[in-house]
Amino acid sequence: MIVAEQKSLDEIRSLLRGKRKVLAVGCGTCVAVCFAGGKREVGVLASALRMAGQLDGSPVEVDELTVQRQCEAEYIEALKDKLADYDAVLSLGCGVGVQTIAEHYDGATVLPALNTKFMGGPTEQGVWLERCQGCGACLLDYTGGICPISRCPKQLQNGPCGGTDAGGRCEVDATMPCAWHLIWEKMDKLHRQDELLEVRPPKDWSTSRDGGVRRIVRDDLRKPKLESGA
Amino acid sequence: MSETSYEPNIVAFCCMHCAYAAADLAGSSRLQYPPFMKIIALPCTGRTDLGHLLRAFEDGADGVLVAGCLEGRCHYQVGNLYAKQRVNRIADLLKQIGLAPERVRMINISAGMGAKFAELANEFARDIQALGPTGLRKAAAGDAANAA
Numbered sequence: 459m460i461v462a463e464q465k466s467l468d469e470i471r472s473l474l475r476g477k478r479k480v481l482a483v484g485c486g487t488c489v490a491v492c493f494a495g496g497k498r499e500v501g502v503l504a505s506a507l508r509m510a511g512q513l514d515g516s517p518v519e520v521d522e523l524t525v526q527r528q529c530e531a532e533y534i535e536a537l538k539d540k541l542a543d544y545d546a547v548l549s550l551g552c553g554v555g556v557q558t559i560a561e562h563y564d565g566a567t568v569l570p571a572l573n574t575k576f577m578g579g580p581t582e583q584g585v586w587l588e589r590c591q592g593c594g595a596c597l598l599d600y601t602g603g604i605c606p607i608s609r610c611p612k613q614l615q616n617g618p619c620g621g622t623d624a625g626g627r628c629e630v631d632a633t634m635p636c637a638w639h640l641i642w643e644k645m646d647k648l649h650r651q652d653e654l655l656e657v658r659p660p661k662d663w664s665t666s667r668d669g670g671v672r673r674i675v676r677d678d679l680r681k682p683k684l685e686s687g688a
Numbered sequence: 689m690s691e692t693s694y695e696p697n698i699v700a701f702c703c704m705h706c707a708y709a710a711a712d713l714a715g716s717s718r719l720q721y722p723p724f725m726k727i728i729a730l731p732c733t734g735r736t737d738l739g740h741l742l743r744a745f746e747d748g749a750d751g752v753l754v755a756g757c758l759e760g761r762c763h764y765q766v767g768n769l770y771a772k773q774r775v776n777r778i779a780d781l782l783k784q785i786g787l788a789p790e791r792v793r794m795i796n797i798s799a800g801m802g803a804k805f806a807e808l809a810n811e812f813a814r815d816i817q818a819l820g821p822t823g824l825r826k827a828a829a830g831d832a833a834n835a836a
Contacts (some may be wrong), residue, residue: 467784499737505746506785513786513823 459488459579460552462495462572469505470548472509473569474507477518477545482507482571483537483559484524485551494572495550497524503550503571516633520548528555531562541566576608594665594672600653602644609637613663617642617654695774696750696816697825698725700809701731701740706799707755711809713802715787721809725753732756734767741778741792748825751816752778753809754794762797768796781809 459632464470471667474480482504490496504520510519523540528551537559541547542619548568549556552574558569573632576588591608597615598605607613611630618638626639702708706730714721729737733756745754754775755766772794777798793815795808 467781498739499736502781505739505742506781509746509787509824510785520699574783 459491459572459577461492461555461576461578461588462489462552462574463495463551464499464503464572465570467503467510468504469509469661471507474518474548475573476547476569478545479519480507480546480548481521481523481537481540481544482530482548482550483534483555484522485528485549486526486531486553487523488549489555489572490524492536492580495552495555497522500550501525503548505600516548528552529558533559534559534562536562574577578608592666593661593663595662597661600646600656600658601641602650604637604641604644606637608640614638615658623664689810694756694817694820695724696813696821698729698751698753698816699744699746699749700725700753700755701729701730701733701736702703702735702755703763703768704729704731706731706757706761707795707797707805709799710755710797710801710805710808711717713800715802717802717804718756719806721806722813725809725813732767732770734762734764735769735810737758738774738781741774742781744833745782745787745791745822745824748822748823750787750791750819750825751794751812753812754792756794756796756797760797776794790815791819792823813832 482500484490484495484497484500493499499524504522507518507520509589511621521544523536525533526537528549533636538546540561544566546569547559547563548569548571549559551559552572553570556568556570577592578586578591580586581587588608590605593607606615610641611628612619614637618636622636623629626636626643628634628636642654644650645654652675691832698720700707700711702711707780710726711721733754741752741754754771756771757763758793762768775792775794778792783789793812794807795812797804
């Protein structure tokens with residue numbers, strides 16, 4: 459999932475400076491399950507904004523709406539007839555949600571209430587860790603399901619660096635296990651360590667972010683066009 | 689309004705396994721606790737969420753008390769510990785909003801501690817009286833948009 463975190467109330471209030479009527483829009487997908495921007499978080503944030511505004515003499519009216527998914531046009535249709543009434547939309551979606559609303563509703567000021575952090579998942583209740591950087595060429599097949607791209611600060615491809623301590627921890631952060639230590643141990647358990655000794659070609663980074671905006675086109679899913687005269 | 693005549697709005701979220709029964713015991717033992725304290729029974733203080741606690745303030749509460757079982761004695765094992773974490777989080781949020789974090793408090797008591805309930809409830813009420821109104825009470829009259 460996409461994991462996000464709410465900005466501080468002070469920062470959100472400064473984004474909203476001068477706005478009198480705001481629509482806080484939550485998203486019921488990734489950010490709902492990481493407790494950053496679902497219906498409940500929209501309620502808490504809206505309530506906090508209303509109270510803070512009232513207390514310091516700059517009252518703001520904050521209405522609440524949560525859609526199932528902010529990143530798809532169909533789901534944000536629900537905003538269509540409402541936006542004219544508001545000075546700004548405060549999106550509690552990830553960066554994709556904010557941009558989808560902004561793209562779809564040209565005249566609307568859309569402000570982000572969250573910082574989108576990473577693609578990851580919960581490792582225990584209340585703790586989320588990054589697990590994927592979307593490099594576009596997955597190599598989890600030969601690393602025992604442990605990603606050295608997202609879990610090694612150097613994104614090393616061929617084993618640990620000299621910064622790994624005897625306990626298998628990374629020098630960058632002692633709470634972070636060395637990805638390659640984990641990979642080696644896991645492959646040992648799977649009796650597949652010999653695969654790690656194979657020489658592999660360099661990773662193809664052209665599938666990653668360096669080429670700018672990435673795009674996937676699935677012709678089988680696109681809307682068919684009727685040929686004229688057919 | 690003098691401090692002595694000011695009657696704060698206090699909401700107490702009480703676990704029915706302990707604090708709610710303790711409040712009952714305080715009553716039947718004729719121990720006085722603040723009559724302006726509105727008690728809401730919950731199956732466990734773990735049922736509270738940030739929204740409940742914050743909405744109480746928005747709707748005009750000057751103080752919110754969360755009263756759960758003694759630590760280690762929760763009927764559901766850790767519900768009261770979850771409640772404590774949420775109370776801490778709301779205290780932080782109150783500070784950011786511009787309200788004193790002392791306006792929300794967690795207490796832990798057992799069903800047999802009627803006198804203790806009355807004592808802690810009175811103590812909380814005194815603290816809230818000293819802090820005075822939040823300035824949000826108008827919102828409770830349903831005039832949030834035009835308040836302040």
